[in-house]
Amino acid sequence: MEFIRIAEALKAGKVNDVKTYTEMALSAGKEPKDIINEGLMAGMNVVGEKFKNGELFVPEVLIASKAMNAGMEIIKPLLKEGDVVSKGKCVFATVKGDLHDIGKKLVCMMMESSGYEVVDLGVDASPEKIVNAVKEHDADIVGMSAMLTTTMLSMKKTVEALKENGLYDNVKVMIGGAPVTVNYAEEIGAHYSPDSTEAVELANELM
Ligand code: B12
Structure with missing residues (x-):
């Protein structure tokens, strides 16, 4: 009841x-x-x-x-230790130059309510900021959001920065946002989901 x-x-x-x-x-x-x-x-x-x-x-x-x-x-x-088993650690951000955060917040919230630990870097996050957070938190997943065609390019730069820092092989990269497509995700070496519910399903598959 x-x-x-x-x-x-x-x-x-x-x-x-x-x-x-x-x-x-x-x-x-x-x-x-x-x-x-x-x-x-x-x-x-x-x-x-x-x-x-x-x-x-x-x-x-x-x-x-x-x-x-x-x-x-x-x-x-x-909560006692062990009550909530974390499914994995995620770093989420809206990429550099972009201030849209409603969709990203929704994804973060759905991930958290599904058992993931989420570090939300907020908006306008540079590739360096994301790379540093992945290192600091030893993240399993990086989630990037972009709502502008111009800021989508920062997703590619961030993937490149993850590679340069030797982090790419240990982390799953998920991207989303209105202008983002599955083709773009494949092109830059990331995984795509169109919405927050499928983002959780995608994360579960990747982990
Ligand atoms: C609200 C809004 C704003 C608000 C943002 C408030 C905020 N705190 O977020 C304000 C007013 C600040 C704003 C500003 C601007 N905006 Co605006 N904005 C919008 C609007 C109307 C809605 C976006 C939204 O919140 N949607 C609702 C959420 C729930 O949906 P969503 O973001 O798509 O997220 C879902 C999925 O995409 C996915 N998802 C999102 N992120 C991620 C991440 C991962 C990892 C995954 C897996 C999935 C995922 O899951 C989410 C939940 O299901 C859109 C129009 C539209 N149709 O999208 C324009 C829009 C995005 N804006 C636009 C523009 C041009 C601007 C401005 C440049 C306007 C200006 N001239 O100043 C500025 C840019 C500011 C900046 N530097 O970012 C254009 C972009 C055009 C383009 N293709 O580049 C749009 C498309 C409007 C239009 N048709 O022209 N905007």
Whole structure:
């Protein structure tokens, strides 16, 4: 019952209700990892599917993700080591010269709710910044977003920089954004996904 209430409140983007029901579930003795998996993530998975099918739009997804984060903030300090098994470490960024971040944030959020650890470098990230973050965090996946035809070129530069630094063979590169195509991804040595739900499926295949 507690889990259903959390999932329903998350789907409706009711941030305060998600907080309240999460706290109530904890008071009722529910395990933090069950609250995440059967409450928060169960709700978010439905949101992801509906977004993919065109039944929900960006503002609703952003509000749902805010509700998810509100629940996660309460749970995070209570998680025991081993409760959440990380599927892999990812570094995400919108590439140099590009300030669009709504799509990238959605992808990051879906990856996190699917069990990946995500380091989000924000927008306007240079190849050097991305390379340094991959080194620092020993990343398994690099995700790059570009929304402008002009900034797509920075994706290629970043792949080249990963190669020059001997990192390319140890990391999977995923790219996306409105002007990006599967052909471009193949050309530069990366993997493509058209949206956030398929991005998670792609990451699962690559890992
Ligand atoms: C919102 C928006 C803005 C906002 C951005 C706010 C923000 N915080 O992001 C603002 C107003 C700042 C803006 C500015 C500009 N914009 Co603008 N913008 C848009 C708009 C309307 C929507 C983009 C969006 O958020 N879509 C919703 C999200 C959910 O979709 P998405 O980003 O595509 O992401 C999904 C997938 O692509 C994929 N994905 C995305 N990233 C990644 C990464 C990985 C790794 C993977 C696997 C998948 C993936 O998954 C996401 C979720 O499903 C688009 C129009 C459009 N049709 O795209 C124009 C658009 C992208 N903008 C455009 C332009 C020209 C500009 C400006 C140059 C305008 C100007 N003259 O100043 C500036 C550039 C600023 C800069 N340097 O970046 C053009 C680009 C044209 C081109 N082909 O180059 C577009 C296409 C509009 C148009 N038709 O002209 N913009």
